[in-house]
Amino acid sequence: MNSLILIIVSCALINNVVLNQFLGICSFLGVSQQMKASASLGGAVIFVITVASAVASLLYDNVLSPLGLDYMKTIVFILVIAALVQIVEMFLKKSSPSIYKALGIYLPLITTNCAVLGIALTNVQNEFNLIQSIAAGFGTGVGYTVAIVLLAGIRSRIREEDLPEPLRGAPIVLISAALMSIAFMGFSGLAL
Numbered sequence: 001m002n003s004l005i006l007i008i009v010s011c012a013l014i015n016n017v018v019l020n021q022f023l024g025i026c027s028f029l030g031v032s033q034q035m036k037a038s039a040s041l042g043g044a045v046i047f048v049i050t051v052a053s054a055v056a057s058l059l060y061d062n063v064l065s066p067l068g069l070d071y072m073k074t075i076v077f078i079l080v081i082a083a084l085v086q087i088v089e090m091f092l093k094k095s096s097p098s099i100y101k102a103l104g105i106y107l108p109l110i111t112t113n114c115a116v117l118g119i120a121l122t123n124v125q126n127e128f129n130l131i132q133s134i135a136a137g138f139g140t141g142v143g144y145t146v147a148i149v150l151l152a153g154i155r156s157r158i159r160e161e162d163l164p165e166p167l168r169g170a171p172i173v174l175i176s177a178a179l180m181s182i183a184f185m186g187f188s189g190l191a192l
Contacts, residue, residue: 004135007128011139013187017115018147019180024115027106028148029173037102038152042145044092044107046138048084049116053137055080056120057130077120078111085111115144147184151177 015021018028024045031041056077064073089107092100100107110116119140123133154176163172 004131007132007135008139008142011119011136012143012146013184016143016147016184016187017119017140018144019177019184021115021118023118024113024144027109027113028144028151029177031103031106032148032151032155032173034102035149035152035156037099038148039145040092040096040099041103041106041110042141042148044088044103045110045113045116045144046141048081048088048110049119049141049144050134050137051084052077052081052116052120053123053133053140054130055084057123057128057133060124061130073124074117074121077117081116081120082111115140147180150180154180 011017017023018025027041027045032038056073059076059080060070060073064070064076085108088110089100092103092107119137123136126132126136128136151173155173158172158176167175
């Protein structure tokens, strides 16, 4: 149990997929303008990464590896991720059209979000079993959500400030993200 908690904390804080590994930056910067949209995308990413990690682990351990098809893992994982994103997209479109509209193009972009594929490939590389893969996927999704919600909160405060013209818009957002990344480096002391 302690190893699973360590995997979750490590993926969420120490090796944060956005702020440490710099994966998933497109949706991180694009959706973080509104708190509700950021939290919704974070929830969708948690679901997709967790389930994709589980399915990818099962497929790799029970089909690809025994048949000697290891080289197919990237293509198979992309297909799994695309199917999961379609399920989430259909669910949000039916259950919450406002959130679906707020997420816009970024919801289908989860399919090509390298964070989702990256964690599935990292789980295989680290030789995680099914439970460890699920823990790593969940921790990664939580880390992504924490980062995007924090940036959305910072951006809401930035809009209220009187900034010099050259810093308005993308420059201050990138500076804020860089400072968040530096702050998250402080969690590296938690590693055992």
